[in-house]
Amino acid sequence: MTSVHWFRRDLRLADNPALVAAVQRARAADDEVVALFVVDPLLWRSAGGPRLAYLAASLRALDAELGGRLVVRTGAAADVVPRLAAEVGADSVHVTAATEPYGRRRDAAVARALGDVDLVPTGSPYAVAPGRLTSGAGTPFQVFTPFRRAWLDHGWAAPAPRPRSVPWATLPSDGVPAAPHTDVDLPAAGEHAARDRWRRFVDDDLARYGTDRDRPDLDGTSAMSIPLKYGEVHPRTLLADLSSHRHDSAGTFRSELAWREFHADVLWHHPGAARTSLRPVVPDDSWARGAAADAAFDAWRDGRTGYPLVDAGMRQLRAIGWMHNRVRMVVASFLVKDLHLEWQRGAAHFMEWLVDGDVPQNQLNWQWVAGTGRDAAPYFRVFNPVLQGEKFDPEGSYVRRWVPELRSVPGRAVHQPWRLGADAAPGYPARIVDHKAERTAALEAYQRGR
C-alpha cells in the first residue's frame, strides 16, 4: 500500500529515519510514497514574517529535490492528513515525532482522526529524544551538567542513509504558499545550503570556535540554529562529523548542542514552561507596567535604549532575523533586570523576528537569563551591557556595524558614547535608564522575593 511521509520539522532527505521507514513500507508493498506538507492557515497567519519567508524558501528547495512532487495541502492537520490517506489508500503515515506541547497535541488529534491508519513516529529532531534520559533516581534532570553527562553516555545512532530512487507519488498540490514580504535579509534555505554552510564552518572556523564563539564581531559561530530549527539538517549528522575532530572546540560545540537537547527535555517534562516561569523569583509588583513600561519596551524593541551593545543586537535582529548568542543574553538581561519587564514580552518579540525562533530554545533561554528556569543564571547575576561590550566586542566593530549613528566613534569608546560629549554621536539616543540604579532595584526585588 501507499505510505505517506508527512514532513514537518524534518525538511530534508538525508539522515531522516522517519522517511526511511516510509520508503521501506512502500517498497515492501511495491507501492509509492507521498511527500506531504500541511499548511495550517491558523499557524501560517500567526508565525513571524521572517520565519514564514524562510519556511517557504525551504519548502521550495525540498520540492525541487523531490522533482516537484511535494504535495502541499491546506487546512487543519486533523482534517487534511486523514483525507489524504483515504484519497491514496495509505495504511500508514510516517512522521518525525513532535516533542513540543503544540505538536504533541496536534499529533494526538491526527492519530485519533486517522482511525485504522497508523501514525508512525520514528526519531525526533534531537540526537536523544526528549524524555528519554532520567537521573539516577529516575526523575527528570533539572540541571544541565549531569544531563550533558548522561546524554554523552547514552550516545546516538549513526546518521541514516538517504533513500535512493524513491517511488514518489504524483498528486495534485496546493503549492507552497506565498510568504508575506519581509525586509529581513535571509540566508539561503534548504538541505544543500545547510550542508554547505556546515562544511564551510567545519573547514574554516571550527578549530577557533572554542575561543571565538563569544565574539559577536567575529562571525565565528556556525549559524546552524536555522537549519536545525527546520530540520534541514539533523544534530546527529553534525555530531557524527564532530567525532572525527580531536580539538577542544569540537567538544565545546557538542556541549552547545547538548544545551539544545536539555531545553527540549525540560519542555517535554514541563510543557507549561513555554508560557510561565518555572520558578517565580521576584514579587509580582516588581514588574514595570503601564505607559512608561510600554515606552521602555518600544525603545528596547527598536534598538534605541542608548546602550550600544543592546541597540546593536536589537537592530541586528531586525535586519537579518538572527542575533549572536552573547548579545541575546545581554539584551534579554537588559529587558528583565534593567527595564523590569517580564521575560515573556521579550520572548514574544524574539519569536516574531528570529528565523531560528523555536519554542523550547527561545522560551527556556529566556527563562535561563531571567533566572526563572531550573538550571538558570541566578537572578542576582545581572549582565552589565558596557562591560560585556568591552570584553566581547573589544574594538567596537560589532556595534558600529549595526548602529550607524555610532560609526564615527573609534575603538572601544563606542560602548560609552555618553562620555564623549553631545556631538560625538549625532542622532544616537541618550540612555533610557541608569544601569547601576536598575541593577540595585532588580537585586532589591530579588531580596523581597526570597
Ligand SMILES: Cc1cc2nc3c(=O)[nH]c(=O)nc-3n(C[C@H](O)[C@H](O)[C@H](O)COP(=O)(O)OP(=O)(O)OC[C@H]3O[C@@H](n4cnc5c(N)ncnc54)[C@H](O)[C@@H]3O)c2cc1C
Ligand atoms: C534569550 C535567548 C533566546 C534564544 N532563542 C533561541 C531560539 O529561538 N532558537 C535557537 O535555536 N536558539 C536560541 N537561543 C540560543 C542561541 O542563542 C542560538 O542557538 C545561537 O545563537 C545560534 O547561533 P549559531 O547556530 O551560530 O550557534 P553556535 O554557537 O554555532 O552553536 C551551535 C548550535 O548549538 C546550539 N546552541 C548554541 N547555544 C545554545 C543555547 N544557549 N541554547 C540552546 N542551544 C544552543 C544551537 O543549536 C546552535 O546552532 C537563544 C538564546 C538566548 C540567550
